[in-house]
Amino acid sequence: MAKAGGADYGVFTLLIQLDYEPRDWFKIPASCFFPEPDVDSACVILNRRATPLLPGNQRATFVKIVKRAFSQRRKMMLKLLKQDWPKEKLEHAFEDLQLSSQVRAEAVSLEQFVGLTQILAE
Numbered sequence: 001m002a003k004a005g006g007a008d009y010g011v012f013t014l015l016i017q018l019d020y021e022p023r024d025w026f027k028i029p030a031s032c033f034f035p036e037p038d039v040d041s042a043c044v045i046l047n048r049r050a051t052p053l054l055p056g057n058q059r060a061t062f063v064k065i066v067k068r069a070f071s072q073r074r075k076m077m078l079k080l081l082k083q084d085w086p087k088e089k090l091e092h093a094f095e096d097l098q099l100s101s102q103v104r105a106e107a108v109s110l111e112q113f114v115g116l117t118q119i120l121a122e
Helices: 011-019 056-069 077-081 087-096 110-120
Strands: 020-028 041-048
Touching (some): 011 056, 087 110
Antiparallel strands (some): 020 041
C-alpha cells in the first residue's frame, strides 16, 4: 500500500505492485491470535493486474534496477545505477523521465521505475 516518498516504500512494495494493485486493507487485532502478539496485524487486498506493466523479458531488469536503487537508501539513484549501466544511457533515461540526477529511490514512482526499465532494457 506504500506510495513513493513514504517511509515504508521500498523493494518489496515495488515488486508486489508490479503484478498487483493494492485495493484495501483492514486491521486484525492481536486478540485473534494465540499466543497473542504485541502488535496488530493487517490484511491487504491485492488484485492481479489485468495487463502486465512489463513484458516477461524485462522483469529481471526491473528487479535489478529496484534492488540496486534501494541498496543504499541515502545515496542518489543515478550513482548507484552507474555500477550496472553506462552513465550516458542513464542520464538520457533520467532526462526522458524528468527525473533529477539527485533523486533518491524512495521518491521515484512505480511508473517511473517501469519507464526506466523500458529504456534501460533496450
